[in-house]
Amino acid sequence: MTTAKPYLIGHYAPAVDELTATELTVEGSLPRELTGRLIRNSHNPKPGVTPTHWFKGSGMVHGIRLRDGRAEWYRNRWVHTPALDGAPYMTDHGPDLTASTAGTHVIEHAGRLLALCEANLPFELTPDLDTVGAYDFDGKLRSAMTAHPKTDPATGELHFFGSSPIPPHLIYYVADATGQITHSFEVPGATASLKHDFAITRHHVVFIEGTVTFDPAEHSGIPYSWNDAQPARIGVMPRGPQGASKIRWFPIEPGNMLHAANAYEDTQGRIVLEGPTVDREGFQLSWNWWVGAPGRGTEPNTRSHNRRWTIDLTTGRVDEQTIDDLATEFPTLNEDYLGAEHRYQYAVSFPDQEGQGSYGIVKYDRTTGERLIHDAGDARLPSEAVYVPAAGATREDDGYLLTVVSDLKQNASQLLVLDASDLNRIATVHLPRRVTGGIHGSWIPDADADGSDS
Template sequence: MTTTPPYLTGHYTPVAEEVSASELTVEGTLPPELTGRLLRNGHNPKPGVTPTHWFKGSGMVHGIRLREGRAEWYRNRWVHTPALDGAPYMTEHGPDLTASTAGTHVIEHAGRLLALCEANLPFELTPDLDTVGAYDFDGKLRTAMTAHPKEDPVTGELHFFGSSPFPPFLTHYVADAKGAVTHSAEVPGATASLKHDFALTRRHVVFVEGNVTFDHTESSGIPYSWSDHQPSRIGVMPRGEDGARHTRWFSIEPGNMLHVSNAYEDGQGRIVLEGPTVDREGFRLSWNWWVGAPGRGSEPVARSYTRRWILDLTAGTVDEQIIDDLPVEFPTINEDYLGAENRYQYAISFPDEKGFGGYGVVKYDRTTGARRIHQIGDARMPSEAVFVPAADTTREDDGYLLTVVSDLKQNASQLLVLDASGLDRIATVHLPHRVSAGLHGSWIPDTALDGSAG
């Protein structure tokens, strides 16, 4: 008997076709300052294709165009990479970095839209989501590129890395505000541990190596697994041309982190890093969901709790603790505070490993320790909540959260616009079909894209 993998069912059921729709129905009032595009990416294999791992599904980008209080259009497009037509990643000449799912994230930098998958080159898209092609920063990107680059809100620089299960294991890159790569360096001491995300502070680049590492025996097509022999560590590299050779590695407790909430230097010069992590059992339950194996949890993330590390660079010590017992993932912040001390952060809550609890949009107040949840409702699942600052802001949480909801009962989806301060609903935009649960996305204001008035 053939069982449909969980990543092709329920909220994750793929969208079967590309659709364009205009003048979407809006309930409530869209703030006129929300003039731009919400873009969201996720794995969405073509009809008839059953990938061996959730992460191997081809990427589909969904776009919602807002302008001056109207929802002008929705459209969804597959990212047309060689892998969409079946081209293999491994060839007789080695890996084909253009054979990408391009299904993890979509960002804008220097007026260029890039669909990302950490094992490959980025793929450039037009503002209407048509595929331009693979992009290698004019030949300066010589490795794969992380799906989680960080744009420094002060300098406009884009920091990113390429990781590999083979030497060089980790390469750090910097592109300037105009999109030109100005620096690259191999990071010494790195291993084959899976590095999905990283952090940027005002003075350092922070890498995380957990217990998930390269495993050539893994048969799902994603060659990684948990290893008790792989050290769990945090690498701290000073920013600057000569920073790589001063990289230091700090041992931490076993675990694995996919996504960083934020990192910064506190008043004592210590590095504070936060993000959801899983333990060995949490990774086992999650991985089995990702590959459709027995013994899996009911959700794609299990036992994922927010952890805080405080690294004292002078003493050479790390203090770490789990700071919340709610299962969450997809942490976000007001990106103006990336690399600086932030008071507020957001996440999506999931049912626990036994299926108890519901989906919600979570707001944390790191100063008071308060936690607030906007409950989404029965059989409804939100996407990562993207923060958009309000005009003329005076407070960190002056702004909006944008999340796309999959509604199984109505077989429909909506874009929810929430007040980031109190999590109250401001507006609902009804989409032309149900959008499958995906991964990451970005708000792209019109000012970021030249010639994007259409």
């Protein structure tokens, strides 16, 4: 029986070096309109380093450059932060916001490529994935930054927050399309509950406080745990500089949601929010895996089920329901519909706590209730499916899903390009190494990049 930490073996075994490969082999036909870079983050400690928690592993970004039907390059690079060289997060002067793993997400905004971790400042990268350094929005970012900012598809604004276990617990920010922070303020009524993600609608900001909160007795390096005394709530705040004074908090059933699929106002003006959610047992199973505790089970996310909340702002009533019993995480959608009512959403499926089921990419039709699954295959783990609209798209699902698969039997990885309408495979790009099972990423089309890559 192995005693290795589960997040350092199998699909999650770290890459031991950085490399660059060019002119990758392609099976099928890559759509020529896919011209840009898929960049995905992962927790990848350096050789010889064993972090106490999966989330503590240093960030490594993996990039795949597509252009004119070719796969031009793959490269992987550690994000060179002070933490990569062992600098502590806590110092005699308080937290060092530059001592980041920078291993959760990577986004592009206003021409800057940013690697993110929610306890720290963003780290800027070059188009070729080399590290520039910590970025604080010209001194206007005065806290950590969530790893899940939201870009409003209508305005180009970047909405994000900083959370902390000590007051102020929640600070909200908006940066305009040029990258300038236009307003920020503390959000009243927030607690030390873990806030990993949030949502925006066309008119509101939606915060989620679950039953997981700050716990100084937790020594894994991530000081949070399930606490039945922590009320689960949803906060709804009008967008705009004066929104803080009008925030309302709505109690919900105990649980914890790490990732929001989307939120919107329905035709009756109610707020609808969806995302995979775990109960107490589900959280503990995942936590045990994340820290490598005894009895950890085989997988995280084994009791993570898609949940929907409908919040009536007039009556104050919240209706909530679990809408599927499939174990899923990492929800995505066509982000042209972010903040608006959407028909389709996607996720990664996992085996359940009994080992039943398999890894795959799931498509939900929220109108018909249909669920479609692309099975990844034996010993194959797909990454979060990033949606890319097709040129001249006329339907919400007229586009592509990009996912990087870790294949243990072949000790290899491929980039799969799936048709977002039926999940059929369009093309496969063979990568020069098995890519570590990771977290979140982004497609950055050339129109949003400076094109200076090699």
